[in-house]
Amino acid sequence: MSDLNLLVIVASTRPGRAGLPVSRWFVDVAKGHGGFHVSVADLAEENLPLLDEPYHPKRRNYQNEHTKRWSEKVAAADAFVFINPEYNYGIGAPLKNALTTSTTSGTTSRPAWSATGQCPAASGRTWRCRGRRTR
Numbered sequence: 001m002s003d004l005n006l007l008v009i010v011a012s013t014r015p016g017r018a019g020l021p022v023s024r025w026f027v028d029v030a031k032g033h034g035g036f037h038v039s040v041a042d043l044a045e046e047n048l049p050l051l052d053e054p055y056h057p058k059r060r061n062y063q064n065e066h067t068k069r070w071s072e073k074v075a076a077a078d079a080f081v082f083i084n085p086e087y088n089y090g091i092g093a094p095l096k097n098a099l100t101t102s103t104t105s106g107t108t109s110r111p112a113w114s115a116t117g118q119c120p121a122a123s124g125r126t127w128r129c130r131g132r133r134t135r
């Protein structure tokens, strides 16, 4: 087992979401691979409010426990997989909010893979996940 931490982010939150069984399947496959420590962040359970921090995340001067908890999870990851629905041709609001909340928690240059759909609003220097591996 390597020391690499893979964080699987379940980005859909709606009741009956297909993303949950897809994520469970993926987690089993990833654990079977054996090359990572696999953990899951389900945005339905993270329950992050719409951005409620007073400072830009690059300062890491978080005021709220939910932001500290979330940013620690993100910071601990070496790579990400987004189980991400496409809603109205783009990224869903929960993932956009989660990315905004932690956008500079050391995420630059870590590999990201979007397992479903596209996330054009997340494409950029820090988070890039247009259905291909990036770094």
Ligand SMILES: Cc1cc2nc3c(=O)[nH]c(=O)nc-3n(C[C@H](O)[C@H](O)[C@H](O)COP(=O)(O)O)c2cc1C
Pocket: 012, 013, 014, 016, 017, 018, 019, 020, 084, 085, 086, 087, 088, 089, 090, 117
């Ligand atoms: C509000 C809403 C908007 C959607 N918009 C798109 C879309 O723009 N393009 C697309 O291919 N599918 C779209 N879909 C289909 C979803 O991608 C599909 O239902 C997927 O299973 C959603 O993931 P979830 O089940 O984990 O929520 C949309 C579904 C919903 C509920």
